[in-house]
Amino acid sequence: MLQTHIDRRYFLLDSDNVGSVYANDTVQENEAFATVPFRIAITEPVARKAFPMLEGFSCRTVLSLFLVQQKLLGNQSFYAPYLDILPDHIMTPFFYNDEDLHYLTNTNIANTVKERKQAIYQDYERALQVLADTVNKQEYTWERFLWAYSVLSSRAFPYSLVDPQHTEGSEVLFPLLDALNHKPNTKITWVRSGDEETGTLTFVSGQQVAAGEQMYNNYGPKSNEECK
Structure with a gap:
């Protein structure tokens, strides 16, 4: 609890x-x-203990995979009470359909969303290649990863709140x-x-x-x- x-x-x-x-x-x-x-x-050190083989990946990527892992654990996860109250749908531009994206045509946001989403997907694919013998890709889906990524982008605090001496970019929920x-x-x-x-x-x-x-x-x- x-x-x-x-x-x-x-x-x-x-x-x-x-x-x-x-x-x-x-x-x-x-x-x-x-x-x-x-x-x-939920901190970067906690997430990296769960996925030590992802040493070369960003804080956001490792934390996103950790959220997916904990969500898949259901009530067995220590964080289940928290994960259960998170929204199932997070309306960031990453989840806009083609009709919604049409309204962003010729704006800076449209280009940013396209470039960022492609970069995030590449990180996701690279991480799953490293974890190929550890996780089931059918469970660690792109949709679940993007949801976790959006949880962090919309809710994370700077890790310096936990450790003021920490100078590298890191996040915490x-x-x-x-x-x-x-x-x-x-x-x-x-x-x-x-x-x-x-x-x-x-x-x-x-x-x-x-x-x-x-x-x-x-x-x-x-x-x-x-x-x-």
């Missing part, structure tokens, strides 16, 4: 299970409303904290404490949120063309 410190007065997932979070009671300015321990986070939707100019502070083994990440609201209102996170400014 995942152990977190989520004040249920303030943290209520929507009934439609689409990932939005609402205040169940008024959240005051400078009030901490959620804390997650590092030990339940913090269960439940990543359920807050992004909204520009939202006043919120991410507070880390402790070390990699015993530390935590806490969300502190920088503004009052009334009961019943949606609670937001702020990942910083993002351009329309940004597509990780």
